[in-house]
Every structure is written in C-alpha cells, then in structure tokens.
Amino acid sequence: MSDYVIETKQLTKVYGDQTAVNAVNLHVKKGQIYGLLGRNGAGKTTIMKMILGLTSITSGEANVFGKNIKGQEKRVYPRIGAIIETPGFYPNLTGTENLEIFARLRGTAAPNAVKNALEVVGLPYKDKKLFGKYSLGMKQRLGIANAILHDPELLILDEPTNGLDPIGIAEVRNFIKDLSASRGKTILISSHILSEIQLLADDIGIIDHGVLLEESSMSELEKKNRKYILLQVSDVPKAALILERQFQQKNYSVQDDHTLRLYDTSLDMGAVNKELVVQDVTVISSGLCNDTLEDYFKRITGGEGIA
Amino acid sequence: MLNLVIGELTKLKRKKITICTIIAACMFPIPVAIMVIANSYDMKNIFAMLVQLGDCFMMPLMLGMFAMIFFYMEQDLDTMKNMRLIPVPMGKWLCAKLMVIALVSVIYSVVTIFASFLIGLVVGDISGIWSNFIINVLIGILMCAALLPMIALIINQKNNYIVTGILIFIFVMLNFIFIMSITKIPAWALPFLPIAAVYRFLLPYTAVKMTIYLEEITLSGLQFAGAMLCTIFISVIFIIFGFHKKYSR
Numbered sequence: 001m002s003d004y005v006i007e008t009k010q011l012t013k014v015y016g017d018q019t020a021v022n023a024v025n026l027h028v029k030k031g032q033i034y035g036l037l038g039r040n041g042a043g044k045t046t047i048m049k050m051i052l053g054l055t056s057i058t059s060g061e062a063n064v065f066g067k068n069i070k071g072q073e074k075r076v077y078p079r080i081g082a083i084i085e086t087p088g089f090y091p092n093l094t095g096t097e098n099l100e101i102f103a104r105l106r107g108t109a110a111p112n113a114v115k116n117a118l119e120v121v122g123l124p125y126k127d128k129k130l131f132g133k134y135s136l137g138m139k140q141r142l143g144i145a146n147a148i149l150h151d152p153e154l155l156i157l158d159e160p161t162n163g164l165d166p167i168g169i170a171e172v173r174n175f176i177k178d179l180s181a182s183r184g185k186t187i188l189i190s191s192h193i194l195s196e197i198q199l200l201a202d203d204i205g206i207i208d209h210g211v212l213l214e215e216s217s218m219s220e221l222e223k224k225n226r227k228y229i230l231l232q233v234s235d236v237p238k239a240a241l242i243l244e245r246q247f248q249q250k251n252y253s254v255q256d257d258h259t260l261r262l263y264d265t266s267l268d269m270g271a272v273n274k275e276l277v278v279q280d281v282t283v284i285s286s287g288l289c290n291d292t293l294e295d296y297f298k299r300i301t302g303g304e305g306i307a
Numbered sequence: 308m309l310n311l312v313i314g315e316l317t318k319l320k321r322k323k324i325t326i327c328t329i330i331a332a333c334m335f336p337i338p339v340a341i342m343v344i345a346n347s348y349d350m351k352n353i354f355a356m357l358v359q360l361g362d363c364f365m366m367p368l369m370l371g372m373f374a375m376i377f378f379y380m381e382q383d384l385d386t387m388k389n390m391r392l393i394p395v396p397m398g399k400w401l402c403a404k405l406m407v408i409a410l411v412s413v414i415y416s417v418v419t420i421f422a423s424f425l426i427g428l429v430v431g432d433i434s435g436i437w438s439n440f441i442i443n444v445l446i447g448i449l450m451c452a453a454l455l456p457m458i459a460l461i462i463n464q465k466n467n468y469i470v471t472g473i474l475i476f477i478f479v480m481l482n483f484i485f486i487m488s489i490t491k492i493p494a495w496a497l498p499f500l501p502i503a504a505v506y507r508f509l510l511p512y513t514a515v516k517m518t519i520y521l522e523e524i525t526l527s528g529l530q531f532a533g534a535m536l537c538t539i540f541i542s543v544i545f546i547i548f549g550f551h552k553k554y555s556r
Contacts, residue, residue, distance in 0.1 A: 054388055073394045082392055088385030092321040101314045105393050130321070146389065 005030050005154055005186040006051055010060035013046050013210075020046045022210040023060065028188050028203070033180045035201030035218075036190040037297070043210040044190035045085060048158050051188075052082055064154070078106070081152035083160055087143025091132030095123055095142050098131055099149060106150050117145040120175055136163030144172065148179070155179065155187045161196060173200055198293050208301040221296065229262040229269060230289045234282035236260055246275055258284065311395065311403035315377075319407075324376045328369050332415045335365050336422030343426055350432040351515045353423050354439050358513045361419045362446045363486050363506050364479065366412065370450075371457050371475035374408050378458070379466045382553065397554045401546070408458065409451040416447030442512050446505065452535055453501035455542035462549035489520045497526075497534035498541065504534045 006028035013021040021043045028034040036044050049055040051062045053069040061068060069076050089098040099114045110116070115125045121141040134142065140163050147155055160176070161169045177200060179185040191197050197204060204221060206214040214221075233239045236254055243249040243262070251263045265288060273283050319325045336357065343353050381387040390400065420436075420443040427433040457478050464471045482502035485492055497504050506513070507524055508531040514521055526534070 052392065054391065077392055077394045080392070084388055086385060088387070088389055090318050090380075090384060090386065093317070097317065097320070101317050102389060102393065104310045105314055105390070105395055107310065 003030070004028055004063075006034075006062070006064055006188060007066075008047070008051065008060065008062045011047065011050060011057060011062055012059045013043075013050060013055070014058045020210050021050070024207070024210075024212045025215075026051075026205055026212065027215065028186060030186050031180065031184045032202040033176065033187045033189060033200055034203045034205065035197035036188065036205045036207060037194060037197045038190070038192065038207035039301075040192055042192075042207045044192075044207060045158050046210075047207070048082070048084055048156055048188070048190060052080070052084065052156060054084065078150060079152055080154045080156060081147035081150065082156040082158075083140075083143040083147050084156070084158045086162075087139050087146065089131045089139070089142060089146075091130060094127060094130055095134070095138075095145075096126050098142065099146060102146055103149055110151070113149050113151075117149045120148060121145045122171060137165060137168050140164055141168075141172075153186060155185055155189075157187065157189045159191055160189065161191065161193070169196070176200060194294055194297060206297060206300060213300050221293070227265050227288060227290055229265060229267065229286060231260040231262060231272075231286045232258050232284035233260065233276060234258065234284065238279070239276055239281050242275055242279055242281065243272070247272060261289075308399055308403065311399055312406055315403050315407045318380065319377075322376070324373050328373050328411065328415070329418075331365060331369050332418040333422065335361055336419070336426055339422075340426045340429060343430055348430070350423075350427050350430075350434050350436075350439075353426050353430070353432075354435070355513055355515045357419050357423045358443070358446065358506070358509075359486060362416060362443065362450065363502055364483050366415050366419070366450065367454060367457065367479045367482070367502055368475065369415070370408065370412055370454055371461070371479065372472070373411060374454070374458050375461050375468065375471050375475065377404060377408065378461050378553075379468070382466055387554070391554070397551060400554075401550045405451075405458070405546075408454070409448075412451050412454070413444060413447040416443045416450070419443060438512075442509065446509065449505045449509075449535075450502070452539055453505045455539055455546065456499070456501060459542045459545035459549065462546055462553065489524055491524055494530065494534075497530070498537035501535065501538045504531060504538075507531075 004027045006026060008024055008026040011021060011024040011026070012019065024047060026047065036047065038044050046055065050057050051064060053073065064076055065079060067076060090101070093101070095118065096114060099117060103113050118125045121144050123138065123141050123145060131139070131142065140160060144157070144160055147157065157176070161172050164172060173196065176187060176189065180187050189197070189200060198218070201218055203215070203217050205212055231239065236257060236259070239260060240252065240254065243252060247267065249262060249264060249267065253261045255261060269286055273286060276283050339353065339356050339360065342348070342356070381390060420440050423439065424433060424436055427436065457475055460474050460478065461471055464474070479502070482500050485500055485503035486506045492500055492503060492507070504526060508526040510521055510525045511517055
C-alpha cells in the first residue's frame with residue numbers, strides 16, 4: 001500500500017499535437033497540504049482533472065488512495081471533495097437549495113451537513129438570494145461548501161481563492177489550513193498566486209508548460225533557496241573588476257547599475273568593503289540575503305516571476 | 308432513484324420554461340373555447356380539438372422545448388462535473404430525467420382535460436368527461452413513448468438551441484400533417500411518425516364521428532404496437548449513446 005493519498009506516475013495528457021501535461025510524478029502525502037504552483041495554462045487543472053477521472057489520461061497513471069479511480073468511482077469519489085475550474089450550480093436556486101440537491105444525491109451527508117458547510121464558508125443558511133445573483137466570491141465559497149459537504153478525507157481545490165477579495169482570501173486560507181491541521185484532511189490545491197501557496201502548503205510542486213519542475217517540502221525549498229551577498233555600490237563595473245582581480249570572484253551577477261549579487265557567502269565582506277572604499281567605490285550597503293520563492297520560481301522556470 | 312427524481316424536479320424550480328409550460332397548458336384552451344362558443348360545438352368537438360391541437364401539437368412542441376433545456380442544463384451550467392464526482396450513475400440519472408419528462412407529459416394532459424371540462428361547463432355539456440379523462444391520461448402516457456425520438460434528437464445535438472429547436476418543430480409538424488390528413492401512413496414510416504401513430508390508434512375514441520375514411524386510416528392494435536416498439540427500441544439506443552457521450556465528455 002502506497003504512503004501517498006495521491007500518486008501519479010508519468011502522467012501525460014496530449015491534445016492533438018500539444019502536450020498539456022508531460023510525464024508528471026506527483027506525490028501527495030496524507031494530512032498534508034500540497035500546493036501545485038504554476039502560471040495560467042501550465043497544466044494544473046488538467047492534472048487535477050486526470051486525477052479525478054474527469055478527463056482521459058493519454059499515458060501514465062494516477063492513483064488516489066492507492067487505487068486507480070477508473071472503475072472505482074463509487075468507492076473513491078465519496079472520499080473526495082473537489083472544485084475544478086469555476087463552481088457549477090443552478091442559477092434559479094438559492095445556495096442552500098443547490099447544496100441540498102447535491103447532499104440528497106450523495107446520500108451520505110449528515111442531517112446538518114448543508115448548514116455546517118455553509119457556516120464554514122461564511123454563507124447564510126436558507127438565504128433567499130439566488131445563485132444567479134451571487135458575486136464571484138460567493139460562488140467560490142459555495143463551491144468550497146459543496147466540496148466539504150460530505151466531510152471528505154481528500155480535497156482537490158483548483159484555484160479556490162479566484163475572485164475572492166483580500167479578506168475572503170485570508171478567510172478561505174484559514175479554514176483550508178484548519179481543515180488540514182485540526183481535521184487531518186489531505187488537500188491538493190492549485191494556484192498561480194505564489195504567496196498563497198507559500199502561506200498554505202506543506203509540500204509544493206512547481207509546474208511549467210506541463211512539466212513538474214520541482215517537488216519538495218516547503219521547508220526543504222526554503223533551505224535550498226540560494227544565499228547571496230547583496231552589494232549596492234556607486235560603480236558596478238569598477239566593483240566587479242576589483243572582485244575579480246583582488247578577490248578572484250567570478251561567481252556573481254549584476255542586477256542593475258548599482259547592485260551586485262555575490263554567491264560566495266564565505267567571502268570576508270569587511271575586506272571587500274575596505275578595498276572598494278580604498279579604490280574610490282562608494283559602498284551604499286552590503287548584506288547577506290536569501291532568494292525569495294519568487295526568485296526561485298523565476299530561476300527554475302527560466303522566465304518571468306509569478307504574482 | 309426517488310432522490311434523483313426529486314433532485315431533477317428541484318432543478319426546475321423558478322425555471323422560466325417550467326412556468327411557460329404550465330401557462331401554455333392553461334392558456335391553450337382559451338382560443339379553443341372561443342371557437343367552441345362561436346360555432347356552438349358540443350363536448351365531442353371540444354375534446355377532438357383539444358386532442359388534435361393540444362395533445363398532438365402544442366404538447367409535443369412544449370415538451371420538446373422543455374426537454375431541450377432540461378437535457379442541456381448540466382453542460383450549460385457546468386454542473387455535469389458535480390454530478391460525475393458524486394458519482395450519479397448514468398443509467399439511473401437518465402431514467403430520472405425521462406421520468407420527469409413523462410410526468411410533465413401526463414400533467415399537461417390532465418390540465419388539458421380539466422380545461423376541456425371548464426369549457427364544457429361554459430357551453431353546458433360535460434358528457435363523457437370521465438371517459439375523456441381516461442383517454443387523455445392514456446394519450447399522455449403513450450405520448451411519452453412517442454416523444455422518445457425527439458429526445459434522442461435533442462440528446463445527440465451539441466447543445467445548439469436554434470438547430471435543435473428547428474428540428475423539434477420539423478418533427479412535430481411532420482407528425483401534425485399526418486394527424487390532419489386522411490392519407491394512409493406506410494408501415495415503414497410509422498416508427499418515425501409516432502405522434503401521428505398514437506393519434507390514429509386512438510381515433511375511435513377521440514374522433515367526433517367515425518367515417519369510412521377515418522376507419523381506413525385507424526391503426527390496429529398490432530400495427531400500433533409494432534410501430535411503437537420499433538420507435539422505442541431505436542430511440543432508446545440513440546438516447547443511451549448520446550447521453551453516455553455527454554456524460555463522459
């Protein structure tokens with residue numbers, strides 16, 4: 001029996017001649033929040049759809065609770081709650097009526113399931129407002145309420161904070177954290193918002209152009225992030241020349257007209273600063289820094305940053 | 308199964324097409340009443356007109372529109388994924404949807420007969436009201452089977468309301484042409500004209516007066532059963548195929 005609640009092996013999806021997901025090996029541990037981070041169109045939703053069996057797999061496999069979902073839907077789906085893309089509900093019904101339909105169809109929900117789920121996401125029970133009149137944030141909340149309605153062990157949430165205001169985002173983040181911490185739920189969450197994943201996830205998977213570039217725990221990732229010395233000077237070319245000639249340093253990068261990054265953190269900065277001053281280069285500041293997750297994302301995707 | 312039917316019925320709450328169907332069923336007898344009063348018709352005429360125009364024309368059209376919205380709803384509103392993730396068994400769900408359409412069909416027939424009773428009261432003739440009621444409920448039930456080709460057509464279309472609407476109209480009009488004419492329908496065409504087949508089978512009970520022409524075009528029990536079984540068989544295959552395609556997309 002696998003230790004992972006979700007495990008994919010060489011998961012691939014091809015649409016025509018375009019590879020949307022390329023040989024992804026994802027590992028979601030029990031009781032953890034796994035953040036799938038990637039730009040829009042990176043393949044996050046397709047991976048989730050394949051895991052849930054909502055779209056066919058071109059090659060590879062996706063196991064949930066150690067089983068392939070195909071043919072096991074009746075057993076596996078009641079243990080999963082999911083929001084994929086936009087939440088789909090009936091606009092002519094109220095939020096409560098919508099959830100009551102799904103609770104009835106699930107047949108396993110507790111008597112107060114609808115009320116409890118609405119309470120968790122902060123929506124009123126038995127409100128007369130129709131779903132068609134809901135704001136985007138309210139729709140998103142109702143989607144989450146539907147996902148947790150039957151108290152599932154695993155939650156698969158595709159960009160659940162889309163359309164929420166900052167307070168709403170913080171609220172959703174808190175209850176997602178709470179679901180994992182106090183109720184032991186396993187959560188797979190996708191987002192293109194780096195800060196969201198950074199604040200929520202225990203483990204992170206970085207995906208770009210359908211390829212899973214990195215998979216590690218958030219703590220490992222933080223350790224891995226490169227340390228460097230940030231040096232702000234009046235004359236960068238002259239400073240670079242001094243570093244190369246006097247200190248035999250070639251492992252540096254120029255950020256702009258006044259900023260340098262030195263990657264050899266063992267360097268004696270006292271001596272460097274002194275030499276720069278002696279050679280008439282003003283040192284504005286110097287100090288030890290760490291790459292942010294955004295820097296790391298940029299580095300491994302080889303492109304622009306992410307929100 | 309009951310939960311599925313209740314769920315499907317709940318989805319229709321406050322839906323404009325539901326309100327339109329009810330209004331159409333209630334309003335349709337008004338022009339009939341005007342014609343009846345203007346021509347001093349009796350109950351037999353009233354009933355014949357309601358069957359011809361109401362049960363065999365208006366009802367299939369209304370039910371066609373209703374079924375179109377009812378079957379396209381899940382994909383239009385993106386709720387199909389919710390249903391799949393429960394998971395709702397495809398076969399049971401299809402049955403629940405068909406049962407709701409059958410229920411609407413029977414309710415429509417009952418409303419029509421109630422309207423004919425009201426018109427009868429206005430003109431002072433309510434003779435044969437109970438037999439008419441039974442015949443009309445029977446029409447409602449048979450019409451469910453007769454409308455299966457239309458449902459197969461709807462399900463196998465790609466949620467295109469205009470094209471499907473036109474196809475529904477053509478299907479109903481083709482049937483209506485054979486309802487209004489006294490031309491014999493060739494046996495091979497009967498499964499494709501099921502509404503006309505129902506009408507012609509029940510002619511002895513709905514016609515104002517059976518003439519020799521009407522007797523000639525009336526379908527025997529055997530002809531009718533053969534045609535309907537054919538219709539049901541072909542339609543069900545296409546319905547299952549189309550619904551499976553929509554469900555697994």
